[in-house]
Amino acid sequence: xxxxxxxxxxxxxxxxxxxxxxxxxxxxxxxxxxxxxxxxxxxxxxxxxxxxxxxxxxxxxxxxxxxxxxxxxxxxxxxxxxxxxxxxxxxxxxxxxxxxxxxxxxxxxxxxxxxxxxxxxxxxxxxxxxxxxxxxxxxxxxxxxxxxxxxxxxxxxxxxxxxxxxxxxxxxxxxxxxxxxxxxxxxxxxxxxxxxxxxxxxxxxxxxxxxxxxxxxxxxxxxxxxxxxxxxxxxxxxxxxxxxxxxxxxxxxxxxxxxxxxxxxxxxxxxxxxxxxxxxxxxxxxxxxxxxxxxxxxxxxxxxxxxxxxxxxxxxxxx
Numbered sequence: 001x002x003x004x005x006x007x008x009x010x011x012x013x014x015x016x017x018x019x020x021x022x023x024x025x026x027x028x029x030x031x032x033x034x035x036x037x038x039x040x041x042x043x044x045x046x047x048x049x050x051x052x053x054x055x056x057x058x059x060x061x062x063x064x065x066x067x068x069x070x071x072x073x074x075x076x077x078x079x080x081x082x083x084x085x086x087x088x089x090x091x092x093x094x095x096x097x098x099x100x101x102x103x104x105x106x107x108x109x110x111x112x113x114x115x116x117x118x119x120x121x122x123x124x125x126x127x128x129x130x131x132x133x134x135x136x137x138x139x140x141x142x143x144x145x146x147x148x149x150x151x152x153x154x155x156x157x158x159x160x161x162x163x164x165x166x167x168x169x170x171x172x173x174x175x176x177x178x179x180x181x182x183x184x185x186x187x188x189x190x191x192x193x194x195x196x197x198x199x200x201x202x203x204x205x206x207x208x209x210x211x212x213x214x215x216x217x218x219x220x221x222x223x224x225x226x227x228x229x230x231x232x233x234x235x236x237x238x239x240x241x242x243x244x245x246x247x248x249x250x251x252x253x254x255x256x257x258x259x260x261x262x263x264x265x266x267x268x269x270x271x272x273x274x275x276x277x278x279x280x281x282x283x284x285x286x287x288x289x290x291x292x293x294x295x296x297x298x299x300x301x302x303x304x305x306x307x308x309x310x311x312x313x314x315x316x317x318x319x
Contacts, residue, residue, distance in 0.1 A: 005062045014044035048270050058245040063219040064199045068273035072099055072114030072157040079284045095136030097128045100143040106288050111147035113140045113208050114157035131164040134177035137207050141184045153291050154192040156208040163204035178203045185210035189299030193290045195283055196220045212306045213290040216252035218267040223250040259313055
């Protein structure tokens with residue numbers, strides 16, 4: 001059963017009526033209702049297009065967090081063959097919030113690091129809602145160093161509200177782990193391509209997204225803090241998250257204009273959750289094209305490209 005966001009109520013009503021009429025038709029209703037179904041389907045499609053053509057930043061944040069949106073595990077399952085997951089940081093333990101391993105991407109051996117939120121109560125608890133602890137980032141570092149040693153390009157899939165803020169995580173060096181993971185990205189002599197597939201929150205995202213190329217899905221968000229967190233700090237009221245989202249410039253459209261990301265990957269009307277396989281294939285095409293631009297380049301050239309990218313951010317910024 002499809003989940004609807006609050007602002008999608010008009011669509012939910014229309015699509016609900018379509019399902020009711022189809023159930024009547026399947027049950028052998030005596031009245032001809034095919035025309036009514038077609039008209040309602042047209043109205044629902046138009047309402048969907050109208051609403052998604054003018055989403056506010058806060059509505060985009062809701063779409064980015066949609067429970068049915070494809071997660072890192074779905075991208076890995078569809079795009080990566082011969083997938084070999086690797087676990088543990090060789091120091092403290094395993095962190096399921098970050099999926100990491102080796103595989104083949106369209107004929108190219110790669111390393112993959114992805115933040116996984118989970119799709120139901122059980123998996124969300126197991127993956128800690130995609131909020132990694134220090135051991136998760138140290139696992140990411142281990143995979144990046146392995147990729148660098150064996151000359152494997154890296155794909156990172158970003159989808160987190162932020163790093164886990166618990167006491168245990170802080171005691172085990174959360175800030176240091178994030179900093180070292182960011183440093184590991186910068187040191188790589190192989191290309192790293194990152195895609196924000198849902199929510200890119202704070203240093204928890206930057207730790208695996210300091211990449212040669214950073215892309216965002218059309219309705220994903222990327223920010224230094226969540227809108228709720230910003231509202232709590234600025235106005236002492238998390239209910240003002242909508243105002244925070246409006247002023248934080250968290251959307252892909254804002255960030256590509258400021259040069260913070262390199263491109264936007266289109267989503268189908270209604271969001272990635274309505275056609276997940278289509279979106280995953282589109283992401284695969286963009287990542288493949290990005291890797292191709294580094295073929296034949298030296299390790300020093302790849303590092304220099306990454307350095308230029310981040311030093312250029314904000315240089316010509318006009319707010």
